[in-house]
Amino acid sequence: MSKLYVMGIESTAHTFGCGIVSSDGEILSNLKSEYVPTSGGIHPREASQHHASKASTTVKQSLNEAGLGLENLAAVAISLGPGLGPCLRTGATVARAIALMIKKPLIPVNHCVAHIEIGRFATKEEDPLVAYVSGGNTIVSAYSDGRYRVFGETLDIALGNCLDAFARSLGLSHPGVPKLEALAENGKNFIPLPYVVKGQDVSYSGLLTMATRKIPESDPRDLSMSLLEVAYGMLAEVVERALAHTEKPSLLLTGGVARSPKLQRILKAVCEEHSARFHVVPPDLAGDNGAMIAWTGYLALKEGISVPVDSSYIRQRWRLDEVEVPWRK
Numbered sequence: 001m002s003k004l005y006v007m008g009i010e011s012t013a014h015t016f017g018c019g020i021v022s023s024d025g026e027i028l029s030n031l032k033s034e035y036v037p038t039s040g041g042i043h044p045r046e047a048s049q050h051h052a053s054k055a056s057t058t059v060k061q062s063l064n065e066a067g068l069g070l071e072n073l074a075a076v077a078i079s080l081g082p083g084l085g086p087c088l089r090t091g092a093t094v095a096r097a098i099a100l101m102i103k104k105p106l107i108p109v110n111h112c113v114a115h116i117e118i119g120r121f122a123t124k125e126e127d128p129l130v131a132y133v134s135g136g137n138t139i140v141s142a143y144s145d146g147r148y149r150v151f152g153e154t155l156d157i158a159l160g161n162c163l164d165a166f167a168r169s170l171g172l173s174h175p176g177v178p179k180l181e182a183l184a185e186n187g188k189n190f191i192p193l194p195y196v197v198k199g200q201d202v203s204y205s206g207l208l209t210m211a212t213r214k215i216p217e218s219d220p221r222d223l224s225m226s227l228l229e230v231a232y233g234m235l236a237e238v239v240e241r242a243l244a245h246t247e248k249p250s251l252l253l254t255g256g257v258a259r260s261p262k263l264q265r266i267l268k269a270v271c272e273e274h275s276a277r278f279h280v281v282p283p284d285l286a287g288d289n290g291a292m293i294a295w296t297g298y299l300a301l302k303e304g305i306s307v308p309v310d311s312s313y314i315r316q317r318w319r320l321d322e323v324e325v326p327w328r329k
């Protein structure tokens with residue numbers, strides 16, 4: 001069979017991305033443009049305006065870098081959710097237009113599945129337990145019987161969201177997590193904060209509220225260190241039980257916060273306790289990107305999955321465990 005090329009469009013939140021992969025497993029291009037709020041968190045309408053203004057050049061440059069034209073593509077994959085409505089709609093409009101223009105299939109991709117698949121692709125781990133941690137999601141997942149099942153998740157805000165919001169309250173710029181970690185390096189005294197694990201789920205919103213309240217009375221280095229200890233510790237507890245229960249041979253850390261050296265150290269230690277291999281997605285594939293959508297789109301294309309353009313609705317709350325992943329069978 002001749003080589004196929006698939007384009008992937010990502011626009012669930014702050015990033016507009018366009019990546020192109022081949023059926024040989026090459027990432028030919030992976031370009032992105034990130035919306036950075038002037039103050040506060042992501043403003044969905046402003047982010048979608050950013051995406052609309054950057055879409056055409058990002059797509060063109062991605063094709064140029066891959067050395068391809070639209071006519072070479074076998075399909076266009078689009079991240080239809082979960083995410084912010086206005087952002088999702090902008091990316092979906094771009095992908096639908098391209099699919100119609102070139103008369104090729106539109107492939108619906110779940111953003112969370114894509115973070116897992118790009119991690120499996122890059123680390124060559126067949127069947128890992130996955131810790132997916134980003135600005136919008138915190139999910140511990142493993143494949144079983146046709147789907148990625150959830151073995152723990154956040155009940156409210158995501159780990160990255162909690163840490164970014166706290167970092168902003170300290171006056172640190174985006175992205176917050178690395179700056180918070182640098183500050184925490186010089187923390188000395190542990191400040192007690194609410195550690196909230198309920199069954200296999202975590203809750204970060206009370207932790208954020210309490211840490212923010214303590215800012216006026218605390219040394220920011222101590223407070224950052226304590227917040228990271230508690231936030232990462234909660235995740236590690238859930239990951240450890242999931243490893244013991246699923247008996248998966250390895251752990252894959254993926255998503256934007258996977259770039260954290262501190263989180264990597266903690267989860268590596270958990271893996272050593274359970275004789276599991278530890279893998280982290282490479283930094284350039286950790287945050288939201290188009291290549292992960294393209295690669296997952298290619299896996300789906302091989303299974304004959306596509307969606308008619310006129311019913312390619314976005315799904316703001318599309319859960320990971322609702323998605324059939326027939327390529328894993």
Ligand code: AMP
Pocket residue numbers: 015133134135136159160161164175176177178255256257258259260261286287288
């Ligand atoms: P995503 O939503 O997957 O693009 O990930 C965004 C999250 O990654 C935000 O919470 C950022 O603060 C976090 N992040 C960005 N750079 C780093 C880094 N070098 N180390 C740890 N976390 C990071």
Ligand code: MG
Pocket residue numbers: 111115134135136255256287288
């Ligand atoms: Mg993401």
